[in-house]
Amino acid sequence: MLQGKVVVAQGGGPTAVINQSLAGVVIEARKYPEVERVYGAYHGVKGIINEDFMDLTQETTHNLEAVARTPSSALGSTRDKPDRAYCHQIFEVLRAHEISTFFYIGGNDSSDTLRIVAEEAHAADYPLKCIHIPKTVDNDLVVNDHCPGFPSAARFVASAFAGINADNFALPGVYLGVVMGRHAGFLTAAAALGRKYPDDGPHLIYMPEREFDVEQFLSDVKTTYDRHGRCVIAVSEGIHDGDGLPIVAKLAKQVEHDAHGNVQLSGTGALADLLCDQIREKLQIKRVRADTLGYMQRSFLGCVSDVDQREAREVGEKAVQYARWRDTSGSVIIQRTGFYSVEYHLVDLEEIAGKTRHMPDNFVNEAGTNVTDNYLLYLRPLLGSGLPDAFRLRNYPVDKILSRG
């Protein structure tokens, strides 16, 4: 039963629509008279163990709707990856506050946290329901067809590369754009949706699902540049060699590590600059430019897929309905049914927790430098409506007079 007090929290990296899921939970939960209070935990699980709760029962529906349209995590987020002792603390606080249901919006780490918290509650014979609501720009949750947050980030990446391709067409050279995604290449692959004309870039796309070989890369760039007189490249921040060593660590003398001991990939332009150096030095190409698409991919204000908005809202709403009508903890998942339609289901937390999904083989071409039509078909409906298109002039050449022949 859904009753008494419930808590909602947001974990991991923000997305453009994670607040839609928050609004979905809060607005739906407040409909049930048995629900006394809807609490929000500040900064995810860290807020729970610090008992930093805010009472969302007192927030206006109007402001919740405005927050829903705002990117990033309105409750604040955390990078804490709780172990069992930490999860036990979470459970102790939830029990002290007599929480009946814990909604956690996050990725595979967050679902793993929920799994352990649910076990702790079960061991203590406390009736806590834990519902995981999917979210990740990486699109790497198993079982799900796709994850809320990914479509809007993909729309940003596609729009960025459509513009970058036009820019590179105007001022030719080599352009390299680094896209988020440590283990999964879905977001990098979205750059392909920026293409329209047959010779549009990105001409090369490198995803972490394939080994990255610097020599092969340079050869690919040379071939493309020789053919088109320009070359637009999309590279995943997570590209690595055959031993799994990140390319940024291979090329750099010095790299930063994050709190979990992983090489820092986001929030630095190092990979882009190092690959540019290689192109300049080895291929002797003069105009070589790079961008790291950075935090704008997940947080840019005003680039959002309406399909993503709708689904993110619905998984929040469904989470509350599952808590109301089902007797188990679980994770809300999205299944694709038509072209384009979806269904939501609740699956066991164990099915999602801590697992990483990768690009299926039929989404990547054989050379590992492009996506397939299967991927285009997969992604296009997710990008939503109103996506602008990039047009070119047609060429009606004028005869030369001075330099005939």
Add this chain to the structure above:
Amino acid sequence: MLQGKVVVAQGGGPTAVINQSLAGVVIEARKYPEVERVYGAYHGVKGIINEDFMDLTQETTHNLEAVARTPSSALGSTRDKPDRAYCHQIFEVLRAHEISTFFYIGGNDSSDTLRIVAEEAHAADYPLKCIHIPKTVDNDLVVNDHCPGFPSAARFVASAFAGINADNFALPGVYLGVVMGRHAGFLTAAAALGRKYPDDGPHLIYMPEREFDVEQFLSDVKTTYDRHGRCVIAVSEGIHDGDGLPIVAKLAKQVEHDAHGNVQLSGTGALADLLCDQIREKLQIKRVRADTLGYMQRSFLGCVSDVDQREAREVGEKAVQYARWRDTSGSVIIQRTGFYSVEYHLVDLEEIAGKTRHMPDNFVNEAGTNVTDNYLLYLRPLLGSGLPDAFRLRNYPVDKILSRG
């Protein structure tokens, strides 16, 4: 008189609306029966000396309208900075093709090229009219209130920082975003328009109009971080020390130079990464992240100010009208008349050519770390309609139970 054949070209860095000006020229020029042909030069002045013309008289109005809504320079651009000999060659080609009017959409370098070409034509007693149409994301043309291309780039920067501020609110730390602008800080200053709530970032904004002192910068960051527990910073790529040395050159061991011998500022993440290293090392702050906003600022597909679109179209249209009804070469300029309305005028090329406008003193605060209300009032109407707003939850705290006090 406007008659016979006319040429239009695009120079310098692309913008989100430079094709509006192109469409304005072509569609307006094609209205006059005396105009036989409207040529486009491929890749600016380089296309002229190579006689790479396309006949825009044969392009459909429908496609011109679609191209107008597409970012970047549809005719291609160039970084060539013609000297007198080069300008003479331009003139020779224009004369050979019996061109009566040369419309050049570009910044202060382009207007200087036109000035010299006009002189060459005058010396040869050839009746060539040269009309400059303003364009630059840097907003650094003198006489103009603002330049087409800048408002859309400013909208991108403001939207990026509004989202980045929300992201940094969710996962606190230091965030630094590097914005385009070698000499003028207008675009970096636009980051201020991403703020809404009193403690929103960017908390610090550094523009090239003021000397940049690394020690003072670190002290500013520390003060902000100590107060807010986070710090969002907007930095112009062109920041320099008291001797005019770019900070990226000061901090780096090795820097790239562009074709004109200038230190390469765009298309690299070096400045951002170097400033982050300083913050990490000297202030011992753990979570320090940076982005370089990069080419997306001028080319992102789908981030455009409707005011900018309209004005870019009009300066193109006005250029043709001035060529029709006036007897002189010149530069079309934008003057602000109300809140918000503009007028267009034609001024002598000498007034614009080769000059650089900087932020006026009353747009920058005394400390040189923020903009003033004057700047907010100046920029807001240019950003156009439909700019989204970032909302926060209100805090209704819940009493602690376990950790009382």
